[in-house]
Structure formats: C-alpha cells, structure tokens
Amino acid sequence: MSVESTEIHRSQFMRDVMAETPDGERIVHCLQCGSCGGSCPNGPEMTYTPRAIFAMIAANRRDDVLASNTMWCCVSCYFCTARCPQEIPITETMYTLKRMAIREGKATEGDAPALARTFTGFVDKYGRAFELGIATRYLMLNKPMSMLKGMGMGMGMFARGRLSLRPTKIRQTAQLQAIISKARELGKPEKRSGGAS
Amino acid sequence: MKYAYYPGCSLEVNSAAYDISVRAVMEKVGLQLDELDDWNCCGATEYFTQDELVATSVIARNLALVDKGHDQLVAPCAACYLNLKKVDKLMCEHKDMNAKINQALAAGGLKYQAGRVRVRHLLDVIYHDVGEAALKAKVVQPLTGLRVAPYYGCQVVRPLNGFDNPEYPMKMDEMFMWLGAEVVDYPVKSHCCGGHMTQLSEDMAFELIRRLLQSADDYKADLILTMCPMCQLNMDAYQGRVNNYFNTNFHLPIVFFTQLLGVALGIDMKKLGFGKELVTAEPVIRAKLEGQTAGAKA
Numbered sequence: 001m002s003v004e005s006t007e008i009h010r011s012q013f014m015r016d017v018m019a020e021t022p023d024g025e026r027i028v029h030c031l032q033c034g035s036c037g038g039s040c041p042n043g044p045e046m047t048y049t050p051r052a053i054f055a056m057i058a059a060n061r062r063d064d065v066l067a068s069n070t071m072w073c074c075v076s077c078y079f080c081t082a083r084c085p086q087e088i089p090i091t092e093t094m095y096t097l098k099r100m101a102i103r104e105g106k107a108t109e110g111d112a113p114a115l116a117r118t119f120t121g122f123v124d125k126y127g128r129a130f131e132l133g134i135a136t137r138y139l140m141l142n143k144p145m146s147m148l149k150g151m152g153m154g155m156g157m158f159a160r161g162r163l164s165l166r167p168t169k170i171r172q173t174a175q176l177q178a179i180i181s182k183a184r185e186l187g188k189p190e191k192r193s194g195g196a197s
Numbered sequence: 198m199k200y201a202y203y204p205g206c207s208l209e210v211n212s213a214a215y216d217i218s219v220r221a222v223m224e225k226v227g228l229q230l231d232e233l234d235d236w237n238c239c240g241a242t243e244y245f246t247q248d249e250l251v252a253t254s255v256i257a258r259n260l261a262l263v264d265k266g267h268d269q270l271v272a273p274c275a276a277c278y279l280n281l282k283k284v285d286k287l288m289c290e291h292k293d294m295n296a297k298i299n300q301a302l303a304a305g306g307l308k309y310q311a312g313r314v315r316v317r318h319l320l321d322v323i324y325h326d327v328g329e330a331a332l333k334a335k336v337v338q339p340l341t342g343l344r345v346a347p348y349y350g351c352q353v354v355r356p357l358n359g360f361d362n363p364e365y366p367m368k369m370d371e372m373f374m375w376l377g378a379e380v381v382d383y384p385v386k387s388h389c390c391g392g393h394m395t396q397l398s399e400d401m402a403f404e405l406i407r408r409l410l411q412s413a414d415d416y417k418a419d420l421i422l423t424m425c426p427m428c429q430l431n432m433d434a435y436q437g438r439v440n441n442y443f444n445t446n447f448h449l450p451i452v453f454f455t456q457l458l459g460v461a462l463g464i465d466m467k468k469l470g471f472g473k474e475l476v477t478a479e480p481v482i483r484a485k486l487e488g489q490t491a492g493a494k495a
Contacts, residue, residue: 020249022287022290022291022294041388041389041405042401042405045401072397073401075351075389075391075392075393075394075405076242076351076352076392077351077352077355077388077389077392078351078352078355078356078363079351079355079389081355081356082355082356082363082364091356095242095245095246095249096249098245098246099245099246099247099248099249102246102247110397110398111396111397112246112397113246115243115393115396115397116242116243116244116246116247117247119240119241119243120240120243120244120247120251123237123238123240123243123244123255127237127238128206128209128237128238129206129207129238129241131206131207131210131211135396138396139396146399149438150438152437153434153435153437153438153475156434156437156475157211157434157475160472160473160474160475161210161213161473162210162211162212162213162434162473163210163211164209164210168209170235170236170237171235172235172305175258175305175306175307176237176255176258176305178304178305179254179255179258179301179302179304179305179307180251180254180255180301181304182254182300182301182303182304182305183248183250183251183253183254183255183297183298183301184248184250184251186250186297186300186301187248187249187250187251187297
C-alpha cells in the first residue's frame with residue numbers, strides 16, 4: 001500500500017460513507033475489536049458483523065457491503081454505538097449503508113426498503129403514520145401470508161379499539177410537503193458538501 | 198411547570214392507553230402538558246432509511262412548532278424522543294446540517310434555532326421534576342406485593358440519554374420502589390424488543406421478544422412495565438404469536454409505567470386505559486393489591 005506522506009489511506013467507499021454520516025470521520029478509528037458485533041442482538045443473523053463491515057469499507061468492497069444483509073438486520077438499538085470504544089456512530093453508519101444500498105440498487109435483502117417506502121408515503125400524504133393503512137398496504141404487496149397469520153392479532157387489536165380505520169391528518173399538510181420537497185432537493189447526494197463541519 | 202407535549206402517532210390510537218394514563222398522571226402530579234399544535238410524525242426509523250435530510254427536516258418541523266411560551270418538549274415514545282433529541286443535537290453540532298434543515302423549514306415558512314427546545318422523555322420529567330418526596334406523598338394505593346419488571350428498551354437510554362445509565366438504567370426501578378412495588382432486577386431490561394422487525398422478519402423479531410418475556414418470567418415478574426408504545430405492542434400484541442412460534446406459554450401483562458403509577462396515585466383503573474392490552478392486566482393487579490389488603494387485615 002502506498003501512503004503519501006502522513007495521510008492515512010482511505011478508500012473511495014470509506015470517503016463516501018464518511019461524508020454521508022454525521023460524525024462519520026470517526027470510522028477511520030475502528031480498532032477491529034468486535035465489541036459491535038458482540039453487542040448486536042442480531043449479530044448471529046448477519047453475513048458480516050459490523051466489525052467486518054468496517055474492514056470491508058476500508059478495503060473498498062462497496063458491492064459486497066451494499067449487497068449484504070448486515071444493515072437490514074439492524075434494529076437501531078444502539079448497543080454497538082454505546083459500547084464502541086472509539087465512539088464510532090455505528091447505528092448511523094448502518095442508516096447510511098441502507099440509503100446507499102437502496103440508491104445504488106443493491107438492496108436485495110428483505111423487505112425493509114418496501115416498508116420504509118410505504119411508511120413514509122403515508123406520512124408524506126397525511127403527516128401522521130396511519131398504522132392500519134401502512135401495515136395493510138405493505139403486507140398485501142410484500143408478504144400476503146404474513147397478513148393471514150396476523151389476522152387474529154389484528155382482530156384482537158381492533159376489538160380493543162387499537163386500530164383506526166381512518167387516518168388522522170395534520171392541518172398543514174401543504175407546509176409539510178413543501179419542507180419535504182425542499183429537503184429532498186437539497187439532500188441529493190451530488191449536492192452534498194461533505195458531511196460534518 | 199408546563200411542557201409542550203408531543204404524543205406521537207402510536208399514542209393516538211394503538212397506544213391510547215399510554216396517552217390517557219400520561220394525561221391522568223400529569224394532572225394528578227400537577228404538571229401541565231400542552232399538546233404541540235399540528236405536530237407531525239417523527240418518521241420512526243423509516244425516513245432515515247431513505248433520505249437523511251428529509252428525515253431530519255420532518256422531525257425539525259416539530260421543534261420549530263414549539264411556541265415561545267414553552268422551552269421543553271416531552272415525548273412519551275422512545276423513537277419520537279430519540280428522533281427529536283437527535284435532530285436538535287445534529288443541528289447544534291453540524292453547521293452544514295443546521296443550515297440545510299433551516300432552508301428546508303423555510304420552504305414551509307418555519308425556522309428553528311438549534312438548542313432552543315430541550316427534548317425530554319416523560320420518565321425523566323416525572324422522576325426529576327416531581328421527584329421522590331412529592332411522589333411518595335401522593336401514594337394512595339401502595340403497590341406492595343406486586344412484582345414488576347421495568348423494561349426500558351433501547352432508544353430512551355441509548356445513545357443520547359443523559360438521565361440514566363445506557364446499559365443498566367435504574368430510574369423506573371427506583372420510581373416503583375418508591376411506590377412500594379417489588380422491583381425485579383432481571384438482565385434484559387435495556388435489550389431490544391425488535392422495533393419494526395416484526396414486519397420484516399418474524400424469525401428475528403420473535404426471538405428478540407421471546408428473550409424479554411423469558412427473562413421476566415424466569416424472575417417471576419407479575420407484569421412488565423414499558424415506557425414505549427413499540428415495546429408494548431411487540432411484547433403484548435405479539436405475545437400469542439410468540440407463544441405459538443416457540444411453543445411457550447407466557448402470560449405476562451405489558452403495562453405502560455404511567456398506568457401503574459396512576460393506580461398507585463389512586464386514579465381509577467378505568468381512567469388509565471386498562472383493558473386495551475391483549476394480555477389482560479387488571480386481574481393480576483387487583484389480585485395482588487387486594488391480597489395485600491387482606492394480608493394486612495389478617
């Protein structure tokens with residue numbers, strides 16, 4: 001590996017991940033200690049633990065990382081983040097990898113992108129999460145069998161008044177939508193000015 | 198003391214028991230909650246999966262809506278609490294994000310000055326702003342004889358906590374000791390309930406839920422106390438399916454901490470949202486508390 005003067009070598013992929021993650025510059029400090037994978041409730045389900053993912057990011061293995069199931073196993077419990085001795089924002093890095101995988105068409109693992117799309121679609125429209133609408137739409141389109149299995153539970157919820165048939169809507173949906181459109185425009189990756197300041 | 202109140206979408210219908218009991222308890226302890234006008238969904242984890250600037254701007258709209266008369270915003274839901282607090286912190290620490298989020302807000306005629314609103318979780322507010330002495334003084338029905346397992350989950354205690362330990366939180370434990378309950382010290386109180394994983398992979402989600410129920414059951418808890426609508430839903434509504442999946446026979450009521458706190462403060466159970474849980478809580482609470490009264494008489 002050729003290292004120019006004292007600058008640490010960083011792969012292009014690492015630079016991209018760092019730029020898109022608040023406090024992402026901490027990533028270079030990964031010690032490969034494995035506290036993250038060992039703390040993760042879904043560590044055993046992952047093809048690569050977060051520790052391995054950080055090594056792969058450093059090694060520029062973009063495709064392998066983005067096609068992996070690692071970030072889709074993440075439940076955002078923040079145990080890894082709380083325990084990382086190098087204060088790497090690991091959970092936030094998982095969000096970055098989720099976004100990159102979706103954007104680059106590599107998100108082949110599981111239904112999380114579909115759930116996210118359905119969920120935010122309803123919030124974009126109403127300003128509130130309409131649970132019954134989200135679950136029904138998402139499950140019908142992605143996991144119809146799961147919907148059947150959950151029918152009994154759904155009836156129990158409905159009987160106790162815990163499911164509404166109608167969405168609630170905020171008054172200022174136009175305002176919310178204007179904010180979302182503007183944010184979407186400003187947040188386009190090519191317009192990024194490079195993360196933390 | 199008065200606070201702006203951000204109930205969050207789950208508390209509207211699905212976890213109305215939390216909202217009802219929060220309002221009843223806060224009135225009883227003399228803290229004023231003013232619901233944030235026209236608040237929107239915090240986006241849970243779903244916007245962050247797609248677009249960070251949209252995620253943070255959607256959340257920031259709520260911070261911007263807090264009027265001049267309030268400088269604290271209280272959230273009872275773990276995800277809402279983390280999201281609101283996280284965005285305020287990001288805006289304080291990252292000038293670039295602060296500028297972009299405010300540009301997005303400006304498209305809706307709003308602006309938010311980073312750091313103006315102090316975001317707090319309800320547990321923090323009741324624990325610190327009411328405090329031990331005042332709470333103990335208001336106890337009408339001590340919870341003696343009832344074995345409760347306080348469950349904190351993830352996003353209130355990690356990563357931006359500041360009022361409790363991220364690995365071994367104690368504030369809810371202490372509060373229920375004040376109220377006279379037998380507090381179960383079990384090892385998974387800040388482990389994960391799986392969040393939205395129930396919608397993605399039942400294999401993964403059910404195992405996470407099972408671990409919590411198993412541990413509370415091993416330690417002979419009568420019920421689990423939660424402070425998050427997601428945790429309540431996963432452990433309560435999915436309990437039957439988890440039992441089927443693992444061939445187990447758990448029967449653990451999952452109660453919002455404000456519901457049981459309300460009982461201790463002498464509020465009628467009917468006014469605390471009991472009966473909405475799928476695993477019925479009222480019989481075990483009544484049996485234990487009446488057992489205590491009978492015991493005292495004998």
